[in-house]
Amino acid sequence: MKVNARISVEWRRRMLILFLMFFGVGAWFLADGYVNWPNEAKRYEAFSEIRSELGESDEVESAHSEEGESAEVQLAWKRYTEEQGISNKIPKERTEDAIREQRIIGGVVMAFALLFGGWVIWNHKLSVRAEGETIIGASGQRVELDSIVATDRKKWKKKGIAYAIYEENGKRKRLTLDxxxxxxxxxILLEAERRIKAREGDSSE
Structure with a gap:
């Protein structure tokens, strides 16, 4: 018997989705921590100056919009952003601590994403092989086909995982067939089960 079971397309696709998810979350936090929030902090500083200047004026209108800023503050901010060529969205306050927190979270998640990606790549070197009468598991475990005395398919239907129960040095062990x-x-699993049935048939005669 000769079988070389390598990484499946389905497993590779699932791991790729997980990697992209982790990488995307990490990139999002890092972008906020190093680009978006520092820029917004600068805009907020300019916005605060405009608001303070108008707050000292007698001409500040008392009417407020849904955003909580007076119409005059919003108008002054709009003019300023048009002159500077920046977003006219009312900025939020982004403190140094908040920015640092975004960077830390982003760094941790990104590091995990890269480690996870490396683990996925490493797994592509693994395989489960059947060479003649020997099965070689993903971890290098070598099992003789005729030493398999039973199989466990409890997880087969939902997860595609079965266990080949074999005897070695008087002890029962199991080989994972995922x-x-x-x-x-x-x-490989079907061949092992075929041999088990054949031996049971021979012993019953």
Whole structure:
């Protein structure tokens, strides 16, 4: 028997989605921490100056908009942003502590994303193989096909995972056959089950 069960397309797709999700979250926090929030902090500083200047004037209108700023403050801010060529959206206060927190969270999530990506790449070097009478598991575990005495399919239907129960030095151990991760494991599993049934048939005669 010769089977080389390598990483499946489905597993690769799922891991890619997870990697992109972690990477995207990390990039989002880092972008806020190093670009968006520092820029908004500068805009808020300019906005605060405009508001303070108008607050000292007798001509400040008492009417306020839904955003909580007077019409005159908004008009002055709009003129300023048009002159500077920046967003006219009313900025929020972004403190140094808040910006630092975004950078830390982004750094941690991004580091995890890169480690996760490295782990996924490393897994592509693994496989489950059947060479002649021997099965070689993903971790290098070597099991003789005829030493398998039972199989466990409890997780097969939902997860595509089965266990081959085998005997070694008088002890029962198990070999994981993950067909969801390693496409082709089912062929090995079926061969093991065929041999178990054949031995049971021989013993009953």
């Amino acid at each position: 067909d969801h991760k390693f496409a082709g494991c089912e062929e």
